[in-house]
Amino acid sequence: MKFYIGVTDDNWFHFLAQQRPDEVNFWRPRDKSNFKVIDEGAPFLFKLHSPNNFIVGGGFFVKHLFLPLSLTWDAFGIKNGAATYDGFRQSIMKFREGEGLNPTIGSTILTEPFFFERKDWIPIPSNWSKNIVKGKSYATDEPVGANVWRQVQERLGDLDRREGELVVQDPGVQFGKTVEIRSRIGQSAFRAMVTDAYKYRCSITKEKTLPVLEAAHIKPYSESGPNLTQNGLLLRSDMHILFDKGYMTVTDDHKVEVSGRIREEYENGKEYYAYHGKELSNLPEKVMDRPSANFLNWHQDQVYKG
Numbered sequence: 001m002k003f004y005i006g007v008t009d010d011n012w013f014h015f016l017a018q019q020r021p022d023e024v025n026f027w028r029p030r031d032k033s034n035f036k037v038i039d040e041g042a043p044f045l046f047k048l049h050s051p052n053n054f055i056v057g058g059g060f061f062v063k064h065l066f067l068p069l070s071l072t073w074d075a076f077g078i079k080n081g082a083a084t085y086d087g088f089r090q091s092i093m094k095f096r097e098g099e100g101l102n103p104t105i106g107s108t109i110l111t112e113p114f115f116f117e118r119k120d121w122i123p124i125p126s127n128w129s130k131n132i133v134k135g136k137s138y139a140t141d142e143p144v145g146a147n148v149w150r151q152v153q154e155r156l157g158d159l160d161r162r163e164g165e166l167v168v169q170d171p172g173v174q175f176g177k178t179v180e181i182r183s184r185i186g187q188s189a190f191r192a193m194v195t196d197a198y199k200y201r202c203s204i205t206k207e208k209t210l211p212v213l214e215a216a217h218i219k220p221y222s223e224s225g226p227n228l229t230q231n232g233l234l235l236r237s238d239m240h241i242l243f244d245k246g247y248m249t250v251t252d253d254h255k256v257e258v259s260g261r262i263r264e265e266y267e268n269g270k271e272y273y274a275y276h277g278k279e280l281s282n283l284p285e286k287v288m289d290r291p292s293a294n295f296l297n298w299h300q301d302q303v304y305k306g
Contacts, residue, residue, distance in 0.1 A: 003149065004038045005055060005125075006108075006135035008046040012081035013056060017115035023186035024059060024113045025076045028134075029095040031106025035064035037137045044110055045152065047124060047135070054121035055148065059110030062189050065196045068102045071210055075192040076107075109189045114156060122151045190227035191215040197284040198234035204256055206281050207236045214240045218250075218295040223302075229284070230292040242272065249304035252293035254280045259305045 006026060016024055026044070038044065038061055045058035067075070069092055073085045082088035096103045116122070125144045128136065138145030185193075194215035201208045216235045219225030233250065235243060242248040247259045258276040262269035284290050300306070 001042065001140045001149075002038050002137055003043040003045060003140070003145070004061070004135055004137045005045045005047050005128075005148075007133065008048055008056070009081070010048050010052065013046055013048060013115070015081050015083070016079070016113065017057070019078060020115065021079045021113065023062075023076075023079055023109065023111045023189055025072065025080045025188075026059075026108040026110055027072065027080060027092075028106040028108070029092045031066075033106075035106070035108055037135075043152070044108070045148075050130065053124045053128070055116075055124065055152070056121050057113065057115040058152070059113035062109040062111050062185055063193055065107045065109065065192055066104050067107050067192060067196065068104055068200075068210065070102050071192070071195060071200075072105060072107055074210075075195070076188045079188055107192065109192065111184050111186060111189065116155055120155050122148065122155075185227040187221070187227060190217075190229075190232065193229050194232035194234050197229050197232075197286070197289040198282055199285075201234070201282045202236045202239065203233050203280045203282045204239055204275055205236050212237045216240045216243055218291055219298050220244075225295065229289040231295045233291060234282075243299075244303075246303040246305040248272065249300050249306070250280065250291065250296055251300065252296045254283065254291070256280065257300075257304070257306060261305045 008026070040061055040063065042061050043058055044061045045055050047053070047055050069089060073080060073088055080088050082091060092103070092105060096105075125138065125148055127144055138148060140146050140149045191214075195210075195213065200210060200213065202213060207213065213234055214237050216233045217225045217227075218231050218233060221227065225231050233243070239248065242258075242262070243250075247262050249257050249259075251257060256275045256278050258269070258272050262272060
């Protein structure tokens with residue numbers, strides 16, 4: 001197995017170690033390259049800056065995205081490692097001065113983060129170079145990597161079981177041979193991934209004003225709907241309300257249906273009926289990110305007031 005040790009800002013680590021969130025955003029202010037070093041679900045460990053040359057915690061890699069600063073805060077809030085938006089923005093803009101009010105930053109999303117107590121910090125690997133700025137990958141089938149991983153396992157105990165629950169191989173013909181992260185993905189990651197998959201545009205109206213766009217679950221989380229992109233639609237806020245209340249649905253061939261109940265109950269809805277029968281105007285480029293027929297059918301059967 002391959003894992004990654006990323007160099008971590010000390011303030012970011014200590015703030016999140018106090019908060020103990022269910023997910024974190026390991027952001028880089030000037031990141032412009034995709035993070036493809038490890039597979040989804042693989043461990044991502046935290047190493048503090050020198051002179052604190054220790055591995056102090058980690059999490060499990062979900063996705064690497066490029067998101068506008070404002071959306072990054074709206075999605076993750078204090079899970080970005082800052083108490084306020086102003087503090088978060090200042091930590092970004094000191095590296096991005098003169099690049100506009102809402103620059104795009106790299107976000108490495110991690111789920112189930114863990115933070116070691118000071119007594120459990122792990123010394124950096126023997127071959128760690130002081131010239132490493134961002135991080136380095138290791139493999140458990142090599143002596144140095146195996147030694148680090150053994151120490152991590154000792155501190156977490158049941159890591160093998162947790163990791164096995166986190167990732168499923170080959171989820172089915174519909175999505176092909178992919179790696180699917182289960183519902184341990186949090187709400188923040190769900191919002192970020194859905195918004196990114198739809199390229200910041202409503203799937204029905206193509207509205208692109210970020211503050212009014214919302215990541216909607218097709219099958220609600222309260223009904224055991226997973227936080228997966230395949231269970232999401234990016235919708236303008238009013239469309240989201242209608243969808244959740246059953247006045248609107250999407251068929252498994254991606255056509256919009258609008259219930260006659262809007263007219264019957266509210267004597268209104270002309271704008272919404274204009275979308276009835278039309279195909280979604282905006283879908284993710286990747287087929288595996290598009291809404292699942294299973295979730296869409298569930299919504300039609302259980303929620304839609306057709």
